[in-house]
Amino acid sequence: MNEFQIHDDRRREHPAPDHDVIIIGAGLSGIDAAYRLQESDPTIRYLILERRANIGGTWDLFRYPGIRSDSDIFTLSFPFEPWRRPEALAQGPDIRDYVTTTAAKHHITEHIRFGQHVQTADWDSTTDTWSIVADTDEGEVTYRTRFVYFATGYYDYDEPYTPHFAGIDDFTGTVVHPQHWPADLDHSGRRIVVIGSGATAVSLIPSLSERAAHVVMLQRSPSYIASMTQHHRANTVVRKVLPAKAAHQVIRTRYAAVTAAMVHGLHRFPKIGRKLLEKGVAKELPEGYPVDEHFSPSYNPWDQRMCMVPDGDLFAAITDGRVEMVTDRIDRIDPTGVVLTSGRHLDADVIVTATGLQLLAFGGIRIRVDDAEIKPHDRFVFKNHLLEDVPNLAWSVGYTNASWTLRADMTARAVAKLLRHMRSHGYTHAYPHLGPEPMAAQPLWALKAGYVERSPEALPKSGTRGKWRVRHNYYRDAVDHYLDDVEESMVFG
Template sequence: MRQHDQEFSVRPDADVLIIGAGISGIGAAYRIQQRNPQLSYRILERRSRIGGTWDLHRYPGIRSDSDILTLSYPWEPWTRPENVADGPDIRDYLEDTARKHDIYRHIQFDTRVLSADWDSATDTWTVQVTHDGQATTLRGRFLFFATGYYDYDHPFRPEFPGLADFAGPVVHPQHWPEDLDYTGKRVVVVGSGATAISMVPALVRDAAHVTMLQRSPTYLLSGQRVNSVVQFLRRIPPRRLGYRLAWLYNLLFIVTVYGVARKAPKLSRRLIRAVAKYYLPKDYPVDVHFKPSYDPWDQRLCLILSGDFYEAIKAGRADVVTDQIDHIDTTGVVLKSGERIDADVLITATGLQLQALGGVDLSIDGEEIKPQERFVYKEHLLEDVPNLAWCVGYINASWTLRADLTARAVADLLAHMDAHGYTHAYPHLGDVVMPEKPAWDINAGYVKRAPHALPKSGTHRPWNVRHNYVLDAIDHRFDRIEESMVFGRAKVPEARSA
């Protein structure tokens, strides 16, 4: 990244600018500083705290829908007993990790990145930001986008007729108000995704009654907050070996569940239905409310803990209604069937909206770049875009599994560039004709609503976006760093960063 022993005319604020201080950003900072201690970095975080999605989402019941051992960093083991962790505990883990590894002091909070322009003459990114409300400019050699894949500001909000007439609070979980009081009230949760499924068992503790209103059923996978097998494995000495065995157990569980679902969908349907029948009352209409029309893992499975969602129904504190909204009036929801649900509080758990690179405007030498029109290389670089990486997790496994592979790959790329005196690197497809396929082969609502919101996937490596950690880990171990890559040096020599 540096050209030593020259008179420098361009001085970056940091060698690497990392955008976002959530799981991806903190993980990237660790891997980059571990592999490249000679490089400087700065993390730009738009919020006032560490955590990313685990700081944004504060609704009751917020928790991971993946096991915490594979969601935590392989270099900083999770020490609590949970196998599935609550959101606040995950955020605390991220903050403690950032402080322990001297990452925290590199974070610049309350800094929103608006745009980034690449200067080919100096091989420098010029980044326009607002910091504490004031516009300013930063320069860096390499950008790492740890911004996730959805719009933090604008969740998906369907236009329900009459919604403005509702007399009570209308809340979207992505922007949960801390002063919302639902104690002793009738709550209707619109939606049946992971957010609704995790929220309902938490809401019933204080609400008079909770109704989850869904257009169609969702598959629910039951797990344990504290897994006895995982706990046994973690106690095997030495401690590092035991933890690694527990991690491997969870990974194999994820791979097996997904593999069986895809190869034997009828068997998976029967097993999931059997669990629902076990927990729910004997005469409950399981096939009305918990029999989706699609196969398991055509959409992501929703995790429930020890049947807590079913138990809330069995106890009479919650129920599920499968119908469509006709309109909303002052006191509740009127359904297409003619039935109505009275409500004091309405929660629209209707999902998110996809967004590439945190909505940051990108350009090269002043010419706009649309990420959606570029192919993804090795699942983290963009075709013909220099010195830029974007971290996106798996749809069928823990986010961190791919995030850590991405962070390590970028750290290796930076080391290769520094060792050879390169100041820019980018993947180049050239004249190769590359068919396009969906980057996310899943029928989730947020994907179907915006099929072209994210960069493109090709059909074969290194341009193929796949969701298979095992194959990705093998590829990473035998990676050819120069494959389909262009390396070079700036026309104008660079300055040392502080």
């Protein structure tokens, strides 16, 4: 029996899959993908598998006080659904409601199955289908689809990063990580030490300080922190003059341009950028405040993601005395608080370990192609979302120096274009292939952030040339997307 006959027999044994596309994840990326797929082809048969019981992804998982976007909401929101509230940095519950409402409005919710914890994704080349296995309350369920779209984010939903602190088990108060914030935690009148200086810490601390007796922001080293105006007068004018969707596009474009210009300028002139950022912080704080000690990082601007605070709320809390900045190292934790290497003791009733995330690509789902396991860090990424030699698979991953959705939406539109091309030519599989010429590898994210440096093999790798190189430049990517040749470096069949 020849190979064609074997494949033909296998195809007769397995009927056509029930779904054209399965999207894994019902957060911002998953809902965006669903919208773009059904916009491109209203007849497409797609399904969203969501592990949790609700829509929202990150914005449903994180419930700590003060959670908000760490980039402007106008570019973080969907380009096709206007963000109608006025603030630039939006509160987490408002973002969650926005995503949920958008999914319902565009009839996406009816395509979601909740409580589906996907474990494996297996590609069968004899039938050109993926088998997706998920654990549910009713047991294991298998789905078959032509194409799989990972909208799973980039971090571990179960295990955040918490370094070992000597003596932590001796502490008699409450220890909590923001990723698993207890709904019943009452911090009123309590002394709180927040360990960390990233986006989570600067979002959490001003909110905690409204009811806590005192809050200490304990950082090992400073981060760049800048104030962002919440209500821009130009936005109000644009919304009065233009219809909602047109106004949203204008405002979104302006924020994207301003962010891109800021990032480029700070990278191009880091010394000037550092001085301007430190000068901006000094204006927000009392005269003589030690800005150099607490707000002057050792790295250049945007070597790590910058923390934005709405209308300087963190600086206001410091000025009012509700929040104290401490830059030092932890020696140990004792029953009543934190002992620093300087010898100082920070009394605490609650210790918050805002120490970061654990990187996890593809939601930790085991991917196999014809029974051979795929290790993501062994593969190059093509056009920012396709995986080298892996058929009919896309991964949505956003920017590190701009809003996540800018790239997530570009990815969704690119996948919709690829599927149209496959459908018009009768193709049942497609994948990018590097070819015989070797190519050097570089990290997918060139950030010096702890969560990236701790897990160098968690993510796929970027190439160094052409569409194999992963850039973090929205406007250059947008040009490439507009001029994209869908057949470049692709294998179809």
